Amino acid sequence: MNKLKYLKFNQVNINDFMSLLNQQKIREHLIEHPLFDLDTVSSWMNAKTALDSIQGCIVRAIYAGGTLAGWCAIQLEDGKYEIAIVLDHDFWGMGKRVFSQMICWAKEFGHDEVYIHFLHTRPPYKFLRRVAKNVYETEIFGNKFTTYQLTVSSALKFN
Secondary structure (H helix, E strand, O other): OOOEEEEOHHHOOHHHHHHHHOOHHHHOOOOOOOOOOHHHHHHHHHHHHHHHOOOOOEEEEEEEOOEEEEEEEEEEEOOEEEEEEEEOHHHHHHHHHHHHHHHHHHHHHOOOEEEEEEEOOOOOOHHHHHHEEEEEEEEEOOEEEEEEEEEHHHHHOOO
16 A cells, blocks of 8 residues: 655646646546646646645645655635545545545644535545535536535544
């Protein structure tokens, strides 16, 4: 099993991120947007780096065996803390490990609740449904999402 490393975005090669973010398998499960180029990926990385400096938030690149496997974040959206996990298709099996780390960070930050929004293209997650306080549909930027509302203390029991 690959050891996961979580690095700040300023420790990641911009071309590696551009390649990851432009993968079709990843794009299928995100809000539709144009392919990234060096300028737009740089702007995106800068925005995520700024988010990382906000109290209660964290944004990290995920490395597995020396390869950029994806990125994750606890980010503040509309007054609620949201967990984001984006993994290269080759690393999808690591999602629960990343989720567990995110819940530990949420506890360290003192968050009572966190939310996860999955685009309608994603299958239902039985694991998340079991730990969720509430599961419902939301619309964000004109797209349909399944939202999982989680209490951090309940989610910790499944780590």
